[in-house]
Amino acid sequence: MTSTAAPSRKTLSKIACKRLQKELLEWQVNPPAGFKHKVTDNLQRWIIDVNGAPGTLYSNETYQLQVDFPEHYPMESPQQRPSDNDRYVKNCRNGRSPKETRWWFHDDKV
Template sequence: MQRNEFDIDVAEAYAASYLRALSKIAQNRLQKELVEWQLNPPASFNHKVTDNLQRWVIEVAGAPGTLYANETYQLQVDFPEHYPMEAPQVVFVPPAPLHPHIYSNGHICLDILYDSWSPAMTVSSVCISILSMLSSAPSKQRPADNDRYVKNCKNGRSPKDTRWWFHDDKV
């Protein structure tokens, strides 16, 4: 999938106001997670190595036998100053997959990214949860309120500024 400059600029705008210098605890934790990822990467994921510890770009390959088989997407993971006490911001770099819980701007409606975050979670566990969510989709479609939501997210609004309503545990 090709991404144009506008798509990349939009994804970067979401994180612009979110990023601050990482605390020493966050740096240590991320370095530990990065080493673990390199030794034991989760299946279907590829971390695109850069020199920026605070922003990871991760390729996601759709699981075989699912609606997303043979498709590849990119996640952008931005870590807050106080990670892991605060959840990372995770969005799909447009174009985002068609899914009932993924908006066309890349925002993901998944409780572990917000209300149900735990410092025990890792980037790997978040990625596996996202792949599980993709794999369990019964059909490829956008959320019913996609157009309204995306319109309200103009100017780089973060998904963390959204009051999500988690009501669908089937997908």
């Protein structure tokens, strides 16, 4: 038998499970504009598709977020970090903060 949760994750507490079930139901009844929850059998990990805002560089693009909820949610916040986040932070220019990263754009209309 295989599990869809990460092996190092602990199972959700009763409070976290009830809270996430309630939030998921609310999401399904009244989803936020531009967001779509992909249905899986793992309540602890949500996969969310986000549509780029219309009229921006990101319009007509879809981005995928993975949100992992901890054992004691909502007392602990969910994590949303890309899998390569540690490598990115490590390779930031001159070891500075990622906030100081200079981005290159290929569209001179931005």
